[in-house]
Amino acid sequence: MMNDMAQDATAEGGRRIGEVILDLQHISLSFGGVNALTDISFDVREHEIRSIIGPNGAGKSSMLNVMNGVYHPQKGNILFRGEPRQKMDPHTAAAQGIARTFQNIALFKGMTVLDNIMTGRNLKMKCNLLEHALFWGKAQREEIEHRKKVEDVIDFLEIQSIRKTPVGRLPYGLQKRVELGRALAAEPTLLLLDEPMAGMNVEEKQDMCRFILDVNDQFGTTIVLIEHDMGVVMDISDRVVVLDYGKKIGDGPPDEVKNNADVIAAYLGTSH
Amino acid sequence: MSDTHGQTGLDTFPRLLMQHAKLRPNRPAMREKAYGIWQTYTWAQVAESVRAIACGLAELGFKRGDRLAIIGDNRPRLYWSVAACQCLGGIPVMLYQDAVAQEMAYVLQDAEIRFAVVEDQEQVDKMLEIRDEVPLLERVIYDEARGMRHYTQTLLMGLDELQEMGRIHDRNQSDFLDGEVAKGASDDISIMLYTSGTTGKPKGVCQTHGAFIAAAQGGVQFDKLTDQEDILSYLPMAWVGDHLFSFAQAMLAGFTINCPESGETVMTDLREIGPTYYFAPPRVFENLLTQVMIRMEDAGAIKRKMFHHFMEVSRRCGADILDGKSVSAGDRFQYWLGNLMVYGPLKNVLGMSRIRVAYTAGAAIGPDLFRFYRSIGVNLKQLYGQTETCAYVCLQPDGEIKLDSVGKPAPFVEVKLADNGEILVKGPMLLKTYYKRPDATAESINADGYFMTGDAGFFDEDGHLKIIDRAKDVGKLNDGSMFAPNYIENKLKFFQHIKEAVTFGNGRDFVTAFINIDLEAVGNWAERKGMGYSGYTDLAAQDAVYELIREGIETVNADLATDPRMSGSQIKRFLILHKELDADDGELTRTRKVRRNFVAERYQVLVEGLYAGKKSQYIETQVKYEDGRTGKISADLRIEEVKTFTPQATKQAA
Numbered sequence: 069m070m071n072d073m074a075q076d077a078t079a080e081g082g083r084r085i086g087e088v089i090l091d092l093q094h095i096s097l098s099f100g101g102v103n104a105l106t107d108i109s110f111d112v113r114e115h116e117i118r119s120i121i122g123p124n125g126a127g128k129s130s131m132l133n134v135m136n137g138v139y140h141p142q143k144g145n146i147l148f149r150g151e152p153r154q155k156m157d158p159h160t161a162a163a164q165g166i167a168r169t170f171q172n173i174a175l176f177k178g179m180t181v182l183d184n185i186m187t188g189r190n191l192k193m194k195c196n197l198l199e200h201a202l203f204w205g206k207a208q209r210e211e212i213e214h215r216k217k218v219e220d221v222i223d224f225l226e227i228q229s230i231r232k233t234p235v236g237r238l239p240y241g242l243q244k245r246v247e248l249g250r251a252l253a254a255e256p257t258l259l260l261l262d263e264p265m266a267g268m269n270v271e272e273k274q275d276m277c278r279f280i281l282d283v284n285d286q287f288g289t290t291i292v293l294i295e296h297d298m299g300v301v302m303d304i305s306d307r308v309v310v311l312d313y314g315k316k317i318g319d320g321p322p323d324e325v326k327n328n329a330d331v332i333a334a335y336l337g338t339s340h
Numbered sequence: 341m342s343d344t345h346g347q348t349g350l351d352t353f354p355r356l357l358m359q360h361a362k363l364r365p366n367r368p369a370m371r372e373k374a375y376g377i378w379q380t381y382t383w384a385q386v387a388e389s390v391r392a393i394a395c396g397l398a399e400l401g402f403k404r405g406d407r408l409a410i411i412g413d414n415r416p417r418l419y420w421s422v423a424a425c426q427c428l429g430g431i432p433v434m435l436y437q438d439a440v441a442q443e444m445a446y447v448l449q450d451a452e453i454r455f456a457v458v459e460d461q462e463q464v465d466k467m468l469e470i471r472d473e474v475p476l477l478e479r480v481i482y483d484e485a486r487g488m489r490h491y492t493q494t495l496l497m498g499l500d501e502l503q504e505m506g507r508i509h510d511r512n513q514s515d516f517l518d519g520e521v522a523k524g525a526s527d528d529i530s531i532m533l534y535t536s537g538t539t540g541k542p543k544g545v546c547q548t549h550g551a552f553i554a555a556a557q558g559g560v561q562f563d564k565l566t567d568q569e570d571i572l573s574y575l576p577m578a579w580v581g582d583h584l585f586s587f588a589q590a591m592l593a594g595f596t597i598n599c600p601e602s603g604e605t606v607m608t609d610l611r612e613i614g615p616t617y618y619f620a621p622p623r624v625f626e627n628l629l630t631q632v633m634i635r636m637e638d639a640g641a642i643k644r645k646m647f648h649h650f651m652e653v654s655r656r657c658g659a660d661i662l663d664g665k666s667v668s669a670g671d672r673f674q675y676w677l678g679n680l681m682v683y684g685p686l687k688n689v690l691g692m693s694r695i696r697v698a699y700t701a702g703a704a705i706g707p708d709l710f711r712f713y714r715s716i717g718v719n720l721k722q723l724y725g726q727t728e729t730c731a732y733v734c735l736q737p738d739g740e741i742k743l744d745s746v747g748k749p750a751p752f753v754e755v756k757l758a759d760n761g762e763i764l765v766k767g768p769m770l771l772k773t774y775y776k777r778p779d780a781t782a783e784s785i786n787a788d789g790y791f792m793t794g795d796a797g798f799f800d801e802d803g804h805l806k807i808i809d810r811a812k813d814v815g816k817l818n819d820g821s822m823f824a825p826n827y828i829e830n831k832l833k834f835f836q837h838i839k840e841a842v843t844f845g846n847g848r849d850f851v852t853a854f855i856n857i858d859l860e861a862v863g864n865w866a867e868r869k870g871m872g873y874s875g876y877t878d879l880a881a882q883d884a885v886y887e888l889i890r891e892g893i894e895t896v897n898a899d900l901a902t903d904p905r906m907s908g909s910q911i912k913r914f915l916i917l918h919k920e921l922d923a924d925d926g927e928l929t930r931t932r933k934v935r936r937n938f939v940a941e942r943y944q945v946l947v948e949g950l951y952a953g954k955k956s957q958y959i960e961t962q963v964k965y966e967d968g969r970t971g972k973i974s975a976d977l978r979i980e981e982v983k984t985f986t987p988q989a990t991k992q993a994a
Contacts, residue, residue, distance in 0.1 A: 219375035229604035231376060282487070 085306060086114035088147075089258065089290055090135065095144035097130060097314075104130045105141065106314045112258070117284055117291045119301045122311035123334060128294045129171060131311065132260050135292065136161040136168055162191055167256035169247045171263045171294075177236035181246050184235055185221055188253030189214045221249045225279060241272035248279060259283065261293045265300060273297065277304055302326060310334065351526035352549040354390075354427040356591045358521065361387035364594055367567060370416045373601035373609055381416060383594070389417070389503065391517050393424035396506030397455065398516070400479055400497075404429035404523070407451045407532065411435045411444070411466075412459025414573040414599045417483045417499055419587060421457040422577075426530055426549075428520050433532045433544065434578035436930045438923075440968075441466040447534055448474040451544055451775060457499065460484040464496065471495070526550040532775055533580050533727050536929040544775030545580075545727045554768035555730035556588035558751040562735055563697045569595035569617040570694070574606050579931065580727040581701065585619050588730070610691030618698040622705040623932070625720070628690055629712060630836065634864055650678035651715075658683075658715030663739045683716040692718050699723050701731070702931065704807075704826075706834035707743045714741065722746050724807065728784065728791055729753075730769040734805050745804035755805060756790070762811040763797050764790035796824075813936070815846030821908025823851065825936065828909060831899060835892040837862050840921050840928075842939050844947055845909055852950040853914040854943065855889055856921055862888070877975060880916045886980055889916060893982045907987030913950050914982060915957070917943075918975035924964045946977065954979055 090112040097105040105127045112118045120128045133139040134146070137156035146153040148164065167188070175184050193200075193214065199207040222228055225245050230238060235246055244264060251259055264280065265273045281304055283289050295301050301308060302322040310318035310325060312334040318325045325331055350356050360369065365384035372379050381389070402408065408425040410432050412418050422432045433451045435444055437459065444466055448456070454476050458464055460483065467480045482488060483499045510517060530549040534542040559565070573586035586597045595617070600609040636647050657671040667675075687693045698713070698720045705722065713720040719738070724746035725731035733755060736747030749755040753767040770791050774780040785791050796811040808814065809824035817823050823845040832841040832853065840856035859876055862885060866873055873879040897910040921927040927939050940947055942961075949957030960974040 216375070219377075223375060226602070228376070228601045229608070232608075286489070 085116045088112070089114045089149060091145075091147040092134070093145040093147070095131075095134060095141045095146070097127075097134060097139055097141040103314050105134070105311075107143075108311070108314075108316045109144075110309045110316065110319055112290060112292055113306075114290055115284070115288045116306040117280070117293060117304055119293045119295060119305040119308045120311060121295065121298070121301055121308060125313075126311040127314040128311055129262055130314075132168065132262055132292065132294060136166050136260055162254065165255075165257035166260065167251040167254040167258075168260035169244075169251050169262060169264060171266065173240075173243050173247055175235045175243060175247055175250070178234055180232050180234055181227060181238070181249075182218065182222070182231050184246055185218045185249045185253045186214065188221075188250035189217060191254065217255070218253055221252050224252070224282070225249050241268050241275075244268065244272075244276065245279070248276075248283075252283065255287075256289060258290045258292065261291060261295075263294050263296065265295060265297055273300060280304060349526075351553065352426065352521075352524040352528065353423060353530060353553075353588070353591050354521045354524060356553075357383075357387055357390060357423055360591070360594045364567060367594065368596045369590075369594075370419070370597050370599065371613070372416050372599040373605070373612075376601075378598075378612070386416075386420060386423075390420045390423045390427065391510050392503040392506035393417075393420055393499070394427040394506065394517055394520070395509040396502035396504075397424060397430075398428055398520075399505050399509050400455065400502070402428055402430060402455055404520075406430045406455065407433045407453050409433045409435055409448060409451070409453045409456035410458075410577065411456065411463045412437050412483065412577070413603065414575075414577055414582070414586070415459055415483055416599055418457065418459065418577060419573075419597070421481075421499075422531070422587060423591075426524070427517060429524055429528060431529050431532050431546070433534075434583070435534070436576050436578045437463065438576075439930060440924070441469045445470040445473045447542065447544075448477060450542075451532060452476055454478045455481070457481045457483070461487040464488065464491065468493065468495075524549070526553075527772070529772060531583060533578060533583065535727050536931050536933065543777055543780055546772045546775055547730060547769075548772050551769045551772070552584065552588040552730050553592060554752055555584060555732035556592040558732060558753070558769075559584070559589055559735070560593045561751055562737070563617075565589065565593045565595065565617060565697075567594035569593065569696075570613055570615045571595065571597050571617045571619075572600065572606070572610055572613055572615045573597045574600050574603075574609075575619070575621075576930075580725075580731040581619060584731045585617075607691070611689070612691075614691055614694040616694045616696045618692070618695050620698070620700060621702040621931075622700050622709065623703070625700060625705065625713060626709055626836075629709060630861060632686065632690070634860075637864075637868075647682055650674075650682040653678050654683060654715035655711065658717065659711060659741070662714055662717055662719060663741065679717065686716060687718065695719065697721065701725070701746075703933070704830040704833075708834065710743055723750075724805065726793060728771040729765055729767070729793075732769050733763075733765050733793075736804075740802070740804075742800075742802075742804055745800060745806045747805065748803055749805070757798065758792070760811065761796040761798065761808070761814075763793045763795045763805070763807070765793060766790045817845055817851070817908055818847065818849050819908060822905055823909045824906070827906070828853075828896070828900070828911070829934070831896045832893065835895070837865065837888055838892060840934060842921075842934055842936060843911065844940065844950070848951060850912040851909045852947070853893070853911050854939070854946065855893075855914055855916045857885060857889065857916060859920070876920060877918045877973065880918060881975070881978065886916065886978065889914070890980060890982055897982060898985050901985035901987050904987065910984040911982055912984060913979055915946065915950065915977045915979045917946075918959065918977060919961060919963060919973050922963070924966065949977075950979055 088111045093109050095105055095108045120131055122128050130139060134141055137158050137160060195207040195210055222231055227245060235243055265276050277300060284291050305322055307320060308322055308325045309316060310331045317330040317334055318328040350359055360383040366382050368380045369383040369386040370381045408430050410418055410421055425432045435447055456467060458480060464480060464482050479497060480495050481497050481499050481502050485498050527548045527550050529546045530552055531547050532544045534544050571585060575582045590597050598613045600606045636644055653674045657667045657675055660667050661675055695718055698718055700720060701723045721736040721741060724734040732750055733753055734747045735750045753765060755765050758764055766789055794811050795807050796809055796814050797805055797807040799805055809826040813825055815823045825843045828843050829841040832838050837858055838855055839858040842854040843851055845851035857880055862879060866879060871884060879885060893911050893914060900906045900910050923930055928934055945959055946957055956976050956978050958976050960972060962970055963973055964970050
């Protein structure tokens, strides 16, 4: 059952927002002369849904890339579970339980949904190449275990009917769901979602919201979310951080952020 | 107590179940696809689980004669709950799982439900929504615990927990349940199925163990079913057909029922299981064929050519080969070759390779469609029956298949015609009563004990029954000629681009029709012609589509003109509706039958427009979306004339 995956993370009575799990302090990131992020500090608490919003080019995706070790900020500290993070790459981030989805879907188009989600379990596979090639004994047992987890994810996301369908043949909304599935298969403690609802219709958005909330609720997964749809963000987030031109201009619960003058200015424009 | 068990005959379902658990404990009774794998439950396991559920229910205070509502998709544990309820002498009441909460409230009130077993969170939410309207409801037991962690209502209980409770109960008082089973009698009510309510409020049809066992026995005997059959259970459990095939017949013959993983996976599951015995309403067969045809259009030239060639061969001789008639050696060879290259692989793709017997009913099936399946070697047959007769009145015998009849009266059934052509039936499978409606019961069963089906029909020269229409729907045009709306509508619907049709004509000068186009078929047609459209409403209003539909209607008119009884009811004017008729708007019943009077009332302006000779008519309609919100659709609908034909058989008619 899916519950096994989450037992350690959730206690009865659902999620409670816990300690700070990821602390970003004074992060600055530049590419050549362009400052992508300037002195940004915020934290992510355990079991919360934390959204990052901002106009185009505000540095949201860069922020996410800093979190999972794709970019290395020139200045600032990152504390993950209280430990300062040294040299970091995506592989280490994944091993620490950070999974993500991408703004532009990054699935293997020719592979089935099942196989795509299976790749999410890659890091949990212990057997070596030879054992896998022979597919006997330990490797077979391991594959069965992983397949069970993958089936849990398929059941959770209600995509049984497309289990064997090549991803390239699926509509966009379903591909997004498969991508979420692959991230979930890694049993992450911190899940980074880069615009999970971009390009979806209302119904698909509603479904996606429900899945995000369910993931957060049932497995206690901490979620960091970039999203453009303000309605969605304000509905499902616990706290929101607002970026504009690489700077933090707002941070707090949705209601507070909504009424923040700087945020309104950034979105609606002002006459300076 | 076990002595009594042995002595009493196998005349109730719980006794049949216990017998199977003894006779074939390790045969698979049920399979369910879960987490991508078919999980098997043997008869012994099923019997054990049914005992546990029954004892659990008893522990909660469920008593003999109590009604148990069961709501959900075809899940093994819901079937077990049916049997468990019967063990205790209770009456399972089946509800359609896709009904909205308000519709359910009516049934729960009418049947005075205290206990309900439901599938999942979705159904639980509905129960909670209508809780205030059904004060009698004490317990809602759910099968699937997903999403239920935050529900704290004391009303709710998990089926796992109930079963655990029942197991302890069964261990402590092991003879309790055997005693309860022994108390059951053949003429106890075994199930309540609500009629779909084409007319008025739904009525609860009470059927006895004896009635369903007789119907099941007749069917098993008629088609020589054994315990080796495999059947896919995917049609609503609340529908009489599913109860007959997946419950009564399975319990009697001891064969295996297979529950699909979800509604959307039925096609894949069908293929994996390869049932030997299969039931589907015509629209399922139609959808399958449409899909095959669409895919063939996209196939390579060689494949397409091969397909069409061998389809031609099968059309010529396939049905005759299936019926065991004599066919020339050349055709036989061609068919054999075709089977190797086309029919065999095609049947495999459709999941029909192993089918010995397949039935369709519920609506008329198009001759082309029917012929297609029979010609590729699928023994598809028609049957006729109602909820009130356990879906069992007429069956088509092997080798005597006619396209437009529903076959001969089934074993133990007597059929006769009333003076007005209404079909009357008598036999052990008749309903015991409508629940709390002695007036309705008296109205539907006449003094001689015949059930009045309300259908009009006649026997042909071979003793096969032909159905024309609902007896009360058969009306007259102003010139006195017969108007049978269903008959005409069915002919229209056989045309692949028409999904629904509603005809009017009773007490009028001529016949008119509302048409719903089939979005998939017409959409595909439009795509091939390079026509752009934004959705149903847009597509339905296009000139080319009107032209396409008019051609179809003219074909139907030409066909009607050949029949002296029907030639007067050729369609003169029609329009294509701006929205699809929908059960959520009350225009269709849950089994997708058109509610004619409701549609006529709702679209009265359009009907008047058709008869007023207008060229177009404006309409504004309120629609209900699936999430319960409402919206408005408005459109200016075009009305067109259709060519009619002079009756070819005027002399005979006059």
